[in-house]
Amino acid sequence: MQPRKTDLARTALQAHRAPLDMRQRRLLILCDGQRSIAELTALLGQDAAAMVIQLIQAGYLVTGADAAVSTQPAPSVAAATLAPSAAAASAAPVERRRSLVAARIYVLGILEMQRHPNAAALFRDLQQARAEGEVLRVMQSALQVLPALTSEGYCQRVRQRLMEALPVEHCGAFAAIA
Known part of the structure; x- marks a missing residue:
């Protein structure tokens, strides 16, 4: 099939x-x-x-x-x-594969599509971030800056998709950003 x-x-x-x-x-x-x-x-x-x-x-x-x-x-x-x-x-609930790497790649892609100096700076910061805490901090900054660069509906979809990709233990830190 x-x-x-x-x-x-x-x-x-x-x-x-x-x-x-x-x-x-x-x-x-x-x-x-x-x-x-x-x-x-x-x-x-x-x-x-x-x-x-x-x-x-x-x-x-x-x-x-x-x-x-x-x-x-x-x-x-x-x-x-x-x-x-x-x-x-x-359907029975299915546990999806979540990873910080997938979330990071997703946010990098979103930032790369934005034609703004702030997005470019955050893109570089996220690319260079190595420690888990630093990656999370830059992704949180990106979510806070995104509403100034795009529409509210787009920001909501980005947040939703990011929450689907992030490991469950990190979702709480991003839930407060709205």
Whole structure:
């Protein structure tokens, strides 16, 4: 089975407003109709197959057998936005891999996209930071500076994605930054 994106998935990836978490977005990006479930599992971990099923049920993915059906209109947007939440609630909680390195790389990418001297300085500081405490301090500074550089909605999405990537023991230090 080689899942592929539907029009709903393409719209969700472009809009950045769909109720998808970071791993679901990553999975949607990788589902190009060329990769099998085994390849996706190797890339994303053991819960990839369960996420594929959830995204198929939500209307974001179709399989080879469903591809002919995908030319029909997609389900309504209201049903599509409710389905991922219901699927996530019914699924067993999955412990996601979290790491300070992944969080650091994510923040570096966000800072690199900003065209501002403050962001460039924070980018350099975060690149050069070696100690765990120093990395955390620079990432906190970046989250505090980001609202002055971008929109509030974008800042909220960055915070949410960062909280998904950070190890649980460090989330408390970032929760107060809002």
